[in-house]
Every structure is written in C-alpha cells, then in structure tokens.
Amino acid sequence: MLDVYDDALPAVYGYLLRRCRDTTLAEDLTSETFLAAMDSVRRVDPPDPTVPWLIGVARHKLADHWRRMQRTAEPVGDPPETAHDTWDTELDRLIAEHTLAQISPLHRAILTLRYVDDCTVPRCAEVLGRTVMATEALLTRAKREFRATYPDDRGSRNPRQGARR
Numbered sequence: 001m002l003d004v005y006d007d008a009l010p011a012v013y014g015y016l017l018r019r020c021r022d023t024t025l026a027e028d029l030t031s032e033t034f035l036a037a038m039d040s041v042r043r044v045d046p047p048d049p050t051v052p053w054l055i056g057v058a059r060h061k062l063a064d065h066w067r068r069m070q071r072t073a074e075p076v077g078d079p080p081e082t083a084h085d086t087w088d089t090e091l092d093r094l095i096a097e098h099t100l101a102q103i104s105p106l107h108r109a110i111l112t113l114r115y116v117d118d119c120t121v122p123r124c125a126e127v128l129g130r131t132v133m134a135t136e137a138l139l140t141r142a143k144r145e146f147r148a149t150y151p152d153d154r155g156s157r158n159p160r161q162g163a164r165r
Contacts, residue, residue: 005034008051012058019062019112021097029065033058059117062109063127069105099150107142114139 012033017026036057041049078098100108106128113124125135 004049004051004054008049008054009034011051012054015055016058016062019116020065025065029058029061032061036061059113059127063113066105066109067128095151099146102149103142103145106138107145110135110138110142111146 009030013026013030016029016033017023020026020029033054037049037054040047040057047053100111103111109128110124113119113127114121119127121135121139122132124139125132128135128138130138
C-alpha cells in the first residue's frame, strides 16, 4: 500500500480538489480515502490498491460528504476571480461553478457525478445509494434547479424558471 501512496496521493487529492474547490476539505477527504483504503487492505480478501481504485474510494468519500451537507446547510463562498483559459471559457466555467454552489448539495452531487465525472445513471445511483429510477428523477430535478439558478444574459436569474424553486 505504501508504494502506491506516493503515486496515488497527488491523483486523489487533485481529483477531490477539482470537485470541491476547498483545499481543507480536499485534504480531509484525501485522508479519509487513505484511511478507508488501509482498512480495506487489512481484510481477509483485500482489493488491489491501484490509483483508479483509490479514486473510486475518493468518489465515495465525496458523495458521503455531499450527503452530509444535504442534511446540514453551510454557506458557500463566491467563485474565484482568476482566469487561466480564454476569457469566455473561464467565464462559462465560473458561472457554472457558481451556479452549482447555489443549488442543493444532493443536486450538485448528481450533476457532478453525471456530467463532470461522466458516470452513467446506474453508476450515479450506486454511488449515491439510490435506485436508478430515483436517481433519474433526482437528475431531472437537479437539471431543473440548475437551469432556474443559472443567470441569464443580464446576470440575473431566469424569471420564468426561477419561480418554480
């Protein structure tokens, strides 16, 4: 396990940081990931600790965190002001991230799993501990909330869709 640690640490931490945008949270979830991995490899029939397997463990830890956040609301900060790509691409990304931060944690989780991590709906259901039908309904509600929260061309919420919240 220790030989995999050096290769996996940057990959796991980077995976979590890209999804939660909070260094402290990413560090905590990375620690939880490796603690869970150590528990798993100590079992009778241990899994092979590879980087993809550890990222899967990290995905579960992040989903657990989002589920906890669904139960306890916390304020979310504004998106960062930096730009690394072309302005239009960076602006679109910032608006999307800001919009994701405004919606419920469970909706944020399903949209991130489905469209950022490119998981299938059955895989999203497995990660979130829901049925496929419940996950499809959740995805529909999450997309609706995202659309209603996404600002229009003038920077305000879409007035036609915002009333449905």
